[in-house]
Amino acid sequence: MAPTVDNATLIILDIGQHTSASAEKNEKPFFENARQCAMRIIEKNIMIQTRNLVGVILLGANKTKNALAEQCPGAFKRIEMTSELQPPTWQMIRDLPQAATSRKGDWFEALVVAAHHYKDGISGVKINSKKIVLLTNFEAPANVGKNFEEVVEGFKEDELEVFVIGVDIEEQHNKDLQLIRQLVEATNGDTATFSEAFSGWMFHKTRGNKMTPQNFDLSFGPNVKIPISAYIRIRDEAVVKNWQKAIKDPVTATASANEGIQKERKTINTENQKVINPEDIIKGYLYGQKVIPFSDTDKENLYQSGDRSFLIYGFTSANNIQWQNLQGDGTYYVFGRKNDKKAQYAITCLVECLHEKNLVGLARKVHCRNTEPKMFLLAPVFDPNGSVCLSMIRVCYKEEIKNMTFPPTELKKFACSDAQVNAFKELIKSMDLTKAYDESYGDTEAFPVAETVSPAIQYILDCISYRALNPGKPLPQPRDEIMSLFKVPPLIEKQSRDPIEKLKKLFPLHKIEKKVKRRAGAIPSTSVSPTNNATDNKMDVDDVPKVHLPIMKNDEVTCVGTDDPVNDFEKLLGEGKSLVELAPEITEVIEGLVYTNFGGDFSKPLQALKRLRTECVKSEPSHYNNWLLKFKKDLLDRKKDAFLELLSEEGKFISKDENSASTFTQSDEHGDSQMYDNDTIPNSTELAIDTEVNDLFDEM
Structure with a gap:
């Protein structure tokens, strides 16, 4: 059984020399409007995500390419079928010509070519609705001949519908317009100007x-x-329900829908x-x-x-x-x-x-x-x-x-007077959306139910269309038609102005200052106004509660602190404290300064690390070596990559050539230590697993 297609549309786009000039001053040429109209038709069929078919025929092209021209030499010239009936794609829009030509074509012959393509150019597909959209200004006369009535009967037998966009054929009177009007009426088609067509395509409609x-x-x-x-x-x-996945080649910057990434x-x-x-x-x-x-x-x-x-x-x-x-x-x-x-x-x-x-x-x-x-x-x-x-x-x-509980509102302080209730009734009546426009509009209702489109969806579809045609440019702002959906109708705004002012008077609002909760025994803060006398706001010194705090001498150091760890470390060493006692203190300070640092300045922990390494080289290197190995693992787990780069330059293990008491041997390959591999392999199982995960498995 042949597959069924709901709609098929053949677009006849006139690109002849007579379309390059504008009818009036400060207006776009006919070619630009016709090209924009063809783009909208193809884009609309893409967005509704149906199995519709679209084709493009160029009238007044530089070359001839159609089936009838091959069968009848010398006829059907300057008519090029660039895209046969097929599912619409963005490439069809990209292939539309950018400028008009210096040639002329016959619009009547283009209609015959389109009808012939419907009859003999498609096989194995059943089409319910066949449409031909003609975009021309009829300034180039057509050679109709004596067989016009036969052509009209053929269009009616094949159930073809002819639509003319761009020219108001009802107001103008010449031979070509009379003929096209007769053909449109016989095929139950329709006509529209560019402004009427674009207003109908203002928003993307769902299928x-x-x-x-x-x-x-x-x-x-x-x-x-x-x-x-x-x-x-x-x-x-x-x-968008169905997305077609494509793989982008980083070398050629092209996307392919036939290739994919194999996942296992x-x-x-x-x-x-x-x-x-x-x-x-x-x-x-x-x-x-x-x-x-x-x-x-x-x-x-x-x-x-x-x-x-x-x-x-x-x-x-x-x-x-x-x-x-x-x-x-x-x-x-x-x-x-x-x-x-x-x-x-x-x-x-x-x-x-x-x-x-x-x-x-x-x-x-x-x-x-x-x-x-x-x-x-x-x-x-x-x-x-x-x-x-x-x-x-x-x-x-x-x-x-x-279940959510709310405070009761049936209280005396919340009771409304009759004037307040009537004011709200007046406001509701003035903001009636069913009477939002005057008689100059076709429909007086604003934002009708089941007819108002979603601004968010419209902007998403606009972005999809813009990105498909402009892959390297930033997305545009929402267009004016979408932003107009957020505006209050002018008549509603005018009618509701007085009721709103009336409500402001009936419901006076008072700003409530948030009270700051004070702790017991806290000193109340006072503000001195420049206009008041100083004696009025002066507080008696004897009334201020006196708090005695312990005073620490500046030269008294009991442990290594974070303010000046290098100076504290040297002072404690000078007082006779051993390295065994001071090494855990200074390493803890270094870790705290690194883990809680979010500004990126690691000068203080690096100086403390250098001072500790210098002291360990003289006496006992194991304190420094063992701690540095554990410290690097913790930095990797906490993702402190910035300090790890600095540590790779400054923090090295103490090898035997620096101190004979070192427990690390010189490595021929790396020049640092025999523990080099275990310390720096990024794919190590022990280092790749988070510490929280290890704790979880330990509890299991």
Whole structure:
């Protein structure tokens, strides 16, 4: 069976020499408007994400390329088919000509070429709607001949629709315009000027999806079942559903959709670096800090929701259902199964009974076998079109409802006077959106429901289109048409000005200063005004509470501090303290200065590290060597890369050629120590694993 396509559009773009000049001063030439119109048509078909087909025919081109020109030499000249009917792409927009030519073409012959392509150029595809869009100003006369009536009948037999954009054929009177008007009327087409067409394409419209029902049996107990079909009424959907992934070549900077990155998932044992077979893996869940294994045997003991079902649990008053009880991502309409009159009659009776008794139904739905069960609300709906059905919305479980308590408002201090209530009524009346415009507009309602587009979605689609055509440029700001959706209609703003001023007078607002809580015994702060006398704000010195703090002498040093660690270290050494006692103190200070440093100035810890190394070279190098090895590992775990680079230049292990008591030997390969490899390998298992992960496995 041949695939079906909803719409196919062939664009005839006139690029002849008569399109390069503008009709009036300070106006764009016809070619620029026609090219922009062709771009919008292709872009619109890309954005709605359907299987529509689009083709482009250039009229007045520098060369001739079409099927009829090959069959009839000497005819159908200057007509080039650049893109046959195919799914629209951004490359089709890029291939549109940038300037008009010095040639002329026949618009009537271009229409014949387009009709011939529909008839003989496409095979194996069924097209429901065939359209031809003609973009020309008709300044180049066409050679119609005597077979015009036959061409019109051929267009009607092939069910072709002709649309003319750019010229108002109703107001102008010449031979070509009379002929094209006759062809448009015979094919049930339409005409529009550029301004009318661009206003219709101001926003990206979503495609009309063919509704696919979800078929269930609405069960009342074990014996009564009604075949039903649920259709999506409202649902939140992504702006772009299907993305085509492409791999960008870093050398040529081109993207390819035919190439990809091959990914392979493996489980590796960190102890011996061996790959574990999937059969030997037992999945688990992290519960707190423990990993709980979950085998296939445990899965069998899980709760099973049963087979696919839609079961009525009962009925309750509609007043018991509040908006906070509902959730989900959309609303469904439930009808009786198509072509089942008994089911349709049963649903109609159920809807009328629920409406009469002011009741709603609660139903349990299992979409597939053993999937998560969900509860739904079934409420009666009488559609304005005359259909009767049930609306289906998901209901929250008890654990999903968040109760929030608010202070009571039925108090005397919150009571409103009649004048205040009437002021709000006046404001609401003045801001009625159904009467937001005067009679000069076609529709007086502003932001109509189900017709107002989303500014966020429109801007996203604009950015996608701009990025596809301008890959190297920054994204633009939202256009004026999108920003206008955020503006209050002028008539609403004018009408609501007086009621708002009235509300300001009836509801005087006072600024509340936040009181600062003071601790007991704290000294209250006083501010001195320059206009007041000093004696008025002067506080008695005797009234100020006296606090005695211990005073430390400047020359008294008891331990190595962070203020001047090198000076403290030297003073304590001079007082007779041993290196065994001072080494842990100065290393702790160095670590603290590095770990808590966010400014990037490491001069103080580096000086302390150099001083410690100099002292350890003289006496005992093991204090420095052992600490430096551990310190580098901690720096790697904490991702202190900036200090690690400085440490690689300044902090080196003490080798034997510096001190005979060193426990490290000189390495021939690296020149630092025999511990060099263990210290600097970035892919070491011990260094790559975070310390918190190691602690987790130690507790297990």
